[in-house]
Amino acid sequence: MKLVIFDIDGTLVDSQAFILEAQRRAFAAHAMAAPSREASLAIVGLSLHEAFSVLAGPDGPIESLSEAYRAAWAEIRANPDYEEPFYPGAREAVATLAENAGVTLGVATGKARRGVDHLFARTGWADVFRTVQTSDDHPSKPAPNMILAALAEIGAGPATTLMIGDTSFDMEMARAAGVRPIGVAWGYHDRAALEAAGAERIVADFAELLHFIGP
Structure with a gap:
């Protein structure tokens, strides 16, 4: 798993x-x-x-x-017009992974729980992500606490856990927790920052991410 x-x-x-x-x-x-x-x-x-x-x-x-x-x-x-736009392929990738019996999904975010709940209410993701770790309950990234809590909650091992993120803080957090740091090329920190922070791989889009995760 x-x-x-x-x-x-x-x-x-x-x-x-x-x-x-x-x-x-x-x-x-x-x-x-x-x-x-x-x-x-x-x-x-x-x-x-x-x-x-x-x-x-x-x-x-x-x-x-x-x-x-x-x-x-x-x-x-x-504001009734408020809606955070998804990156192309994000919702489809989450849906694909949710159907993969060999994958369990989690979240580790600097977003507050209130913001996560708002997003999940819009997407129906509350039943998709089995572990949700937010800044309300843990020290800030890049401390490893959020990932360590997710590992404990799910009973997963570090070697089979991937942290998918767009910032150097995500990569540093993953390395500190002993899991695999996977960067995305479309976010707020550039490729050089992700590489310097120890990204194992940087994917160009969600299609590449799904291929990398595999069955």
């Missing part, structure tokens, strides 16, 4: 427009200039405390920025 653990933002869904807008609102609430797009996307995957420690500096108003960011996300999600 293979355990295939997915990151969400930048891997399954392209949430960058909403992340950038929530950051903009959080910084505006503190009369601070928003960081650049590059800086903002570079920290996707970290928990809010770690992310704002990078963006605002260790002496910045980290906790109040985090609260303002959460409030901004709540406002964004309340």
Whole structure:
């Protein structure tokens, strides 16, 4: 049995427009200039405390920025037009893997549980992903805690577990947990960053990922 653990933002869904807008609102609430797009996307995957420690500096108003960011996300999600777009092939790949008797699916994400629940309500994925680990319950990536909890919950071994993600934090987390780090080429960190973080392989699209995972 293979355990295939997915990151969400930048891997399954392209949430960058909403992340950038929530950051903009959080910084505006503190009369601070928003960081650049590059800086903002570079920290996707970290928990809010770690992310704002990078963006605002260790002496910045980290906790109040985090609260303002959460409030901004709540406002964004309340908009009836809100919908995080899926990357091409993402939903089909999840459906294919869900039907594979040799694969168990999991999630390890810096997204809050509320955001995961919203996504699962839209997709019906609550019964598809057997283990769901979020930043609400664990230290930030790249600490291995989320993956270690998933392994314990499923009873899977590291050698047969793949972590699929788009950032260096995902790759470093996977290596720290002793599982196989698989990068995706369409997310928020570039190929060089993924390779430097120890990616075993970087796939170009979901078709290549499915072929790599195999039966």
